[in-house]
Amino acid sequence: MLVTIALGAVQSPWGVASGAIAGHFLATCIAILGGAILANYISEKLVGYLGGGLFLIFAVATFFGIF
Template sequence: MFFGLKSIKDAWDLPPDVAKSGEKNSELGEFVEAEELVKEKVATRLTSPLEIIWKSFSLVFFAEWGDRSMLATIALGAAQSPWGVASGAIVGHLLATAIAILGGAFLAIYISEKLVGYLGGVLFLIFAVATFLGVF
């Protein structure tokens, strides 16, 4: 529920997309406009590398903590080679995360970040309620 509410709040806090006018600007005007847009995006979106790493780590760690795949990995590690299980789990998670990142980058071309935040937050809340009710 925490990540659902946080995703919705973060999407709410995003500035609205600037509506594009139909007027054509000169090259100098377009350059100034692009420069302002880059400054705005850098100021609002990009954060320090450590903060990005911390957000990614905490999202994955707390989302995976105590779920069935973690418990299955613990059982497999107890029955098989811990190094083999750890290596397989790391590679599997790496591939799954890479697919998510590449898919997200592809979808970002067509869907706004605000919509993704709202949809992700609602999905987190639906899964939280379903888990609470014992559906999963």
């Protein structure tokens, strides 16, 4: 967000806003399509367990100053 603000101060605000919107739209579309495809192969329960496990790993790593 800070880069978008800085770029908007130097370049055309309309061009920067259009690029930011297009980039966010593309990233969201990829996430939606990827999630829809993965939903055919991975159960919601497994996703919950993996997400919880990763959350705990990142919490421990952050606590010990690894990140």
